[in-house]
Amino acid sequence: MTEDERPILAPAPRLDAIEIEGREPVPVTLLTGFLGAGKTTLLNRILNGDHGLRVGVLVNDFGAINIDAELVEGVEENTINLTNGCICCEIRDDLVNSLEQLLTREDLIDYVILEASGVADPEGVVMTFLNARYEKLLRLDSITCVVDAEAIFTHADNEELTALKLRQIGFADMVILNKVDLVGPTHLEVIDEWIGQHLQRIRIVNAERCEVPLEVLLAVGRFDPAHLESQKQRSENEASPQKHAAASQLFETWSYETDRPFSIENLQEMVRRKLPASIYRCKGIVFCSDAPEQRHALQAVGRRTELTELDDWGTRPPRTRIVAIGSGFDSRELTELFDTCLSETTSEHQA
Numbered sequence: 001m002t003e004d005e006r007p008i009l010a011p012a013p014r015l016d017a018i019e020i021e022g023r024e025p026v027p028v029t030l031l032t033g034f035l036g037a038g039k040t041t042l043l044n045r046i047l048n049g050d051h052g053l054r055v056g057v058l059v060n061d062f063g064a065i066n067i068d069a070e071l072v073e074g075v076e077e078n079t080i081n082l083t084n085g086c087i088c089c090e091i092r093d094d095l096v097n098s099l100e101q102l103l104t105r106e107d108l109i110d111y112v113i114l115e116a117s118g119v120a121d122p123e124g125v126v127m128t129f130l131n132a133r134y135e136k137l138l139r140l141d142s143i144t145c146v147v148d149a150e151a152i153f154t155h156a157d158n159e160e161l162t163a164l165k166l167r168q169i170g171f172a173d174m175v176i177l178n179k180v181d182l183v184g185p186t187h188l189e190v191i192d193e194w195i196g197q198h199l200q201r202i203r204i205v206n207a208e209r210c211e212v213p214l215e216v217l218l219a220v221g222r223f224d225p226a227h228l229e230s231q232k233q234r235s236e237n238e239a240s241p242q243k244h245a246a247a248s249q250l251f252e253t254w255s256y257e258t259d260r261p262f263s264i265e266n267l268q269e270m271v272r273r274k275l276p277a278s279i280y281r282c283k284g285i286v287f288c289s290d291a292p293e294q295r296h297a298l299q300a301v302g303r304r305t306e307l308t309e310l311d312d313w314g315t316r317p318p319r320t321r322i323v324a325i326g327s328g329f330d331s332r333e334l335t336e337l338f339d340t341c342l343s344e345t346t347s348e349h350q351a
């Protein structure tokens with residue numbers, strides 16, 4: 001990658017600071033972490049928690065369809081989707097506009113949570129929040145990085161992916177080492193050592209399904225500009241590929257939409273057994289012939305798969321939408337793989 005191709009990480013030019021009379025800056029929590037680590041799980045845990053705050057949510061999915069926005073529970077009117085690119089590079093303007101939209105609304109919100117996409121480099125996102133234009137509007141409260149304890153070393157031979165994972169951890173002020181149910185204590189020690197080898201000491205909290213007390217997540221005032229500076233310094237001193245490559249150069253996305261129903265069993269089997277290793281993450285909202293009234297969520301991190309029941313389709317026309325993110329896969333083959341899981345039977349919804 002040449003200098004010209006590198007994403008611009010400097011803050012945007014200074015414009016007048018936005019100020020709303022009589023309002024204190026709104027605290028912002030930034031959730032980062034690699035694809036499938038558990039960011040949406042954490043976000044939902046926070047949103048369903050007993051905090052009494054009116055929370056505004058920004059969710060960024062890298063794929064063409066924003067599945068995460070459908071999986072965020074209960075704050076539809078306060079949720080803004082940032083789709084079709086990564087907020088640390090391609091769609092930074094969307095982040096800025098959405099942030100301003102959220103924070104200048106008449107029905108004021110008390111707190112903002114941004115779930116960055118799993119491919120986002122934290123530095124670019126953090127710099128957006130630190131823009132002088134927002135110094136009276138918001139206050140960066142903390143940067144929490146969710147790490148998948150089971151998958152952290154998957155694709156360890158890919159230096160750019162490893163560098164991105166380390167940058168996501170390094171810029172955080174707290175790491176939630178999630179999915180501890182899937183690994184043993186020795187593996188946790190290895191992760192701890194690996195993080196310690198590469199980064200200065202960082203607070204790590206082990207968790208299953210991101211079960212972490214709200215007190216350590218919200219309004220904690222943990223963001224430390226000195227830590228940010230030292231991470232920036234560290235990244236400037238590092239040779240490529242430790243520097244962040246634009247997400248569009250490291251990752252490819254694929255999406256699939258159909259009105260035809262899937263067979264749940266075939267879909268789960270296919271994802272478990274045949275999804276190419278070059279797919280890091282796959283997720284979607286699925287229309288199944290086995291339960292045509294009900295929406296299902298398909299989740300795959302590597303080949304670990306979950307298919308969970310959601311609410312009914314209601315007045316929404318049943319339609320499957322799936323996205324995959326990976327690198328070096330054959331889109332046509334992937335489409336064919338999913339086509340093989342379509343149900344033979346026609347559901348009543350289609351009649």
Ligand SMILES: Nc1nc2c(ncn2[C@@H]2O[C@H](COP(=O)(O)OP(=O)(O)OP(=O)(O)O)[C@@H](O)[C@H]2O)c(=O)[nH]1
Nearest residue numbers: 034035036037038039040041118179208209299306
């Ligand atoms: N076994 C296990 N599964 C988990 C845990 N936490 C989350 N998951 C599952 O991991 C999958 C991914 O979780 P998400 O919360 O969607 O991950 P994410 O980081 O938001 O994913 P992207 O936004 O796509 O990068 C889902 O199937 C979750 O149910 C955990 O602690 N243990």
